[in-house]
Amino acid sequence: MTGQFTITGRHYASEGAVRITVKEGRIASVEPAGEAGKGLPWIAPGLVDLQINGYAGLDFNTLPLAVETVQQATRLLLAQGVTSYLPTIITNSPEAIEEAMKSIAAACEADRLTDSTIAGIHLEGPFISPEDGARGAHAKAYVRAPDWALFEQWQAASGNRIKVITISPEWPEATAFIERVARAGVIVSIGHTVASPEQIADAVRAGARMSTHLGNGAQLMLPRHPNFLWEQLSQDDMWGCFIADGFHLPDSFLKTGFRAKAGKALLVSDAVSLAGMPPGEYDLHIGGKVLLSPEGRLCVAENPKLLAGSAQLLPWGIAHLARKGLCTIAEAWEMSSLIPGALLGLSSAAGLTEGAPADLVLYSWDGSELKITDVYKNGSLV
Ligand SMILES: [Zn+2]
Known part of the structure; x- marks a missing residue:
């Protein structure tokens, strides 16, 4: 170089x-x-994705997780414009989470390109809501109350790479846990929750700064107000992540969410391993049987109302927003690069300016x- x-x-x-x-x-x-x-x-500046579970048949949550799997996924994601991302490890047994952390750490230590592209790890769970709907495709058997000792163990296994943790503040242990995690410099994000508005507000006071895929990972039925969606939308200190693949959220929610989170709205793909794969029925290691439609929508086979993550990366979401006139390409691109980069504190958040790392994407x-x-x-x- x-x-x-x-x-x-x-x-x-x-x-x-x-x-x-x-x-x-x-x-x-x-x-x-x-x-x-x-x-x-x-x-444009390189894309920054805070939530990727896998890509092109490669799954960060299928164990054993080979070092080569992480490195190959990283290269394939780079080819799609993703120059920084957080591999996302979801709810599992403590041993399995620890193993996944070790594998990602080993993949980073063995390869400079992987190390520079993996900006950290997103641990999504297991301290989330056990409730159906809110839990999404996470395995109920492994959902548990926030536990600092476990978190420390996983953080050590990852070589201090956990940068975001998604939890639900509905647990009585949540406030103390959030305070400690936030003090350790890790972004606490609220998601997969049935928390009350008061619990959300307490979590923000304790240091929670982000909403994980806001509007998804929720029960199908909610009281019209108050509820945790309004509370998170109205919390000005919270950054909001949105899945803009056109299936997870209606355009009206996206538009409203972007305005409510002005400057702090960002896109995540939440891509699962089936992203980049042909349509069909698949058996996921976690989540069971899923269907990928020819239109690109991924759902739980036995309950098509429930989405099973996304099969699309950020460029798809950017194109969706621009096509629908929900924002300009430039705005959507920044919500997928500079804004998440700024939240993570990446130097690439400086964008196309002198001195910034040359993380660049050319596109048509x-x-x-x-x-x-x-x-x-x-x-x-x-
Ligand atoms: Zn999720």
Whole structure:
């Protein structure tokens, strides 16, 4: 990465042609490149996904988790424009969670590209709601009350890589747990919950800063108000993650959620291992039989009302939002790159500016389809 080179493209936000000089893995300069923007690829900061369970048949939650599985998934995700992500480990036995943490740590230690792309681990569970609906596809047998000693054990196994933990504040142990985890510098996110509005507010006071896939991982029926959705939407200190694949949330909820969370709304894919796979019926290690429709929707086979995670990555969500006019491509792109990057404290959150890491994505967009063409991670073409 010692070489210097330039990339010319249309700036995703200003829409003008720019020439980006990359030197030693970083952006050395961004200069206007004349009027001839048409015909050039769009250029944008790399995508940052806080929630990925697997991709292309590779599953972070199927044990044993081989180091090669993590490394291969990372390369395939990079090719789709994801230059930073949090592999997501969901509710399981304490031993299984520890094993998954160790595998991801080993994958990072063995390979620089994997290490630089995995910005941390998202532990989703097991301290979530045991209630049906709220629990989603998480295994009830392993759901449990928040437990600091267990968390410490997993954090040690991961080599301090757990950056986000999703919990439900409905447990009496939640407040003390959230305080300790937040003090340790880990983002506490609320999700898979039946917590009361008061419990949500207490959790925020204790240090919870994020909502995991807001509007999903919830019971099918809720009192109209008050409920935990309104409370999370109205908490200005909470960042909100949204799955914008077009199946998880109606457009009206997305639009309203983005406005309520102005500047703190971000997209996650929540992609499961079947993302990138052909339609059909599959048997998931966790979650049982699932159906992937030709339209790209993934649901539990025996109850199609229940989604089983997403089969789409962030570019799909960005295209969905732009097609539906819910925001511009530039806004959707920033909700999928700079905003989650800022929440995680990544240097790539500086975007297309001098000194930022050259995590760059070139893409085409015809008003309907978004295609990733080239991806650079720290200035190296993937
Ligand atoms: Zn979830």
